[in-house]
Amino acid sequence: MTKQAIGTALITGASSGIGKTYADRLARRGYDLVLVARDRERMEALAARLREETGVSVDIIQADLTDAADLRRVEARLAEDERIDLLINNAGASAGRGLEGTELEVLDSLIRLNVTAVTRLAAAVVPRFVAKGSGSIINIASVMALMPEAPSGVYSATKAYVLTYSQSMQAELGPKGLYVQAVLPAATRTEIWERAGRDINTIPGLMEVDELVDAALVGFDRRELVTIPPLHDAAQWEAFETARRAMLPGFREERAAPRYRS
Secondary structure, eight states: OOOOOOOEEESSSSHHHHHHHHHHHHHHHHHEEEEEEEEEHHHHHHHHHHHHHHHOOOEEOOOOSHHHHHHHHHHHHHHHHHEEEEEEOOOOOOOSSSTTTOHEEEEEHHHHHIIOOOHHHHHHHHHHHHHHHHHHHHEEGGGGGTTTTOOTTHHHHHHHHHHHHHHHHHHGGGGHHHHHHEEOOOOOOTTTTHHTTGGGGGGGTTHHHHHHHHHHHHHHHHTTEOOOOTOOOOOHHHHHHHHHHHHHHGGGGGSSSGGGGG
């Protein structure tokens, strides 16, 4: 039996891991769902379970977001479906290695999924959200966005982009009624490790997916702009942001700093 939804969420990377858990949690909150991923069989099983257990409506879009045609199909759904009021940009991948030794095609695919798809999907839904003065976007970044020293090559750079893109969208579009949350997980027990060729049993400090998503949704409910579930000392992030903002006036100087003058 279906019931009146409180909203509709489109979730990318919804067949497993973080995306699948978001689907479960939001369905139990009363959201209808649009699931996007490559694995139709897994999405069908998830959709059937959620329909039975929660009564929500679940649609499925089988898509590879690194494929331009598939990406355009998802963009069209976001642009045209007036019911969708929450986008969760969760789909992502890791190369599993640093820059050295990683094939160019792997790097290109990583950028298309972690950067291009995130950018285009958010941009596709923004005009509709702005027109109605409301709508939410959750972008799954990573603590690696703050760790350029880590030997993760392009992955850290792509997640730094997601963080900055989220903050830029919120700064520009927040006054127009939009809410954009960047979520920064640390190592989480998902299939991303196996796909990147890493043995999950050798990775210390893995957070379980349920705990990660539940914490992220607490941040969502509080309308946090940046949510870092593994960071116990919130004052550290606040100090980081304060230091960053303190530099901003210095970027508007006409003359180079004295230390750069010969």
